[in-house]
Amino acid sequence: MDFTPTRQAGLARLAAFLPVAGRRYAETRNADDGPAEEGRGNVSQLSPWLHAGLIGDREVLEAVVAAHGPRAAEKFVAEVFWRIYFKGYLEQRPAIWCDYRSDLESALALLAGNGGLRTAYAEATEGRTGIEAFDVWAHELQDTGYLHNHARMWFASIWIFTLKLDWRLGADFFLRHLIDADAASNTLSWRWVAGLHTKGKHYLARAENIARYTAGRSGGALAAEGLAEEAEPLSETQDYPRRPLDLPPPVTAADLTAPFALLLHDEAAHHASLALPASPALVIGASRAAARSPGTTSEPARAFAHAAVAGGMAEAAAAYGCPAVAWHEGEPLAPLLEAAGIARVALPFLPTGWTRDALSPDLAALDRQDRLVTILSDLDRATWPLAKAGFFGVAKAIDGLLAEAGITGAG
Ligand SMILES: Cc1cc2nc3c(=O)[nH]c(=O)nc-3n(C[C@H](O)[C@H](O)[C@H](O)COP(=O)(O)OP(=O)(O)OC[C@H]3O[C@@H](n4cnc5c(N)ncnc54)[C@H](O)[C@@H]3O)c2cc1C
CATH class of the missing domain: 3.40.50.620 (HUPs)
Structure with a gap:
C-alpha cells in the first residue's frame, strides 16, 4: 500500500475503496489478508489520511453514505464513529493520556534495568517470539507502518496476556511505527484489550480465530501456538472521573x-x-x-x-x-x-x-x-458529549448525528 501523504492520494484511496464500503465491508472486514501493493481489498486503510486531517471524517461519511445508503454502510460508518468516540472520550479524561506518558517513562526505566525484561521486549519487537502470527505482525508493522484492526487486537492481547509485557511499552511500540498513530485510538484500544477501558472485560486472542481470519494471506493462515488461554483482565487503582467538555463555539x-x-x-x-x-x-x-x-x-x-x-x-x-x-x-x-x-x-x-x-x-x-x-468540526461538537462511557452511547445516536450533520445519502 502506498501511503502518499497528500490529500489527493487520500481522496484517490477513498474513491478506490468506495465500492467495497457497503455490505461487502460488513461481511469481509474482519479478515487480515496481509499487505498488498494496491492496498487490502476489504478495509479502507484511510486511517493515516484521517488522522492527519488530509481528509475529513465528514467527507468520508458523506461519500460512503451517498454510495450505499445509511443502512448498507452502517458498519463502516460505525467504525468512523469509533474514531470520533475515542477522541471525545479522551477529551473528557485527559489524565489517561498524562498517566500513560508518565507510566511509560517508568516502564522504560524498568526495562533499562532488567536484563530478562529487555530480552523479552527485544524478542517481541524484533519478531522473534516463536509465535508465528505475532512475529509476522511485528515485522509487518515495522515494514509497512500499518496493521489490520484485528491484527492490532491480537498483537496487543498476546503482548499483554501471553508475553506479559507492560501494555504501555506495546502502545509506545505501535505509536513509534504506525503511520496512523493516534493518541486516543491507540491508548484507549490498548486499554480496551487489557480490560481497563471496559473495566474487567478484556480481549483474549485465540489461535483458531487467528487462523480463520488470516487464511487469505499469501503464505496461508498464521499459526499462534502457546497463547494464554485464560488470564485475568488488568486492573488499576486510579479512577478517571469525567471532566466536563469545554468546547469552543462555532467560528464565524x-x-x-x-x-x-x-x-x-x-x-x-x-x-x-x-x-x-x-x-x-x-x-x-x-x-x-x-x-x-x-x-x-x-x-x-x-x-x-x-x-x-x-x-x-x-x-x-x-x-x-x-x-x-x-x-x-x-x-x-x-x-x-x-x-x-x-x-x-x-x-x-x-x-x-x-x-x-x-x-x-x-x-x-x-x-x-x-x-x-x-x-472544531460540527461532527465532533455533536458527538463528543455522547462519548461519556461505552461506545453504545454514540452508536445508538449515529442515525441522529448523521441527520443533524445533513449526511442523508440523498443526492
Ligand atoms: C491496539 C490497537 C491500537 C490501535 N491504534 C490505532 C491508532 O493509533 N490510530 C488509528 O487510527 N487507529 C488505531 N486503532 C484502530 C483501528 O485498528 C484502525 O483505525 C484501523 O485498523 C485502520 O484501518 P482502516 O483505515 O483500514 O480501517 P477501516 O476498517 O477501513 O475503518 C475506517 C476508519 O474508521 C476508523 N476506525 C476503524 N476501526 C477503528 C477502531 N477500532 N477504533 C478507532 N477508529 C477506527 C479509522 O479511522 C479507519 O480509517 C487501533 C486498534 C487497536 C486494537
Missing part, C-alpha cells in the same frame, strides 16, 4: 476580521475540511511527529506526518493566495506573527495527545491574550 467571520494566520498541525494538515469563514493572511505549519514517544519514531511515520503538514501548507497558501511559513520546534511563534502583522491565530482543535502537549505551551500566551480562535 466576525471572529476573524483582523489579519489572521491559519495554523496547520499533525492532526489538521489540510484546510479543506476546516470550513474557514474567512481567508487567512498567513499559513503556519507545525509538525511535531517525534513528540509521540520518548523513543525514536520510525522514519516512514515521521516522514508521513512532516510531508502531510508541508504539503498542506503549500496547498493552503495557494488556495488563499497568502504566504506559508514553517514553525519549527524550539522556535518562538511571536516573531513569525509580528513579522506578518498577524492579530489572531485560527487553530484547528488540538485533541489530547502529543500534538497538544508539544504545541500548547507556546500557544498559551496567545490564548491568554484572546488571540486564539479554535475550530
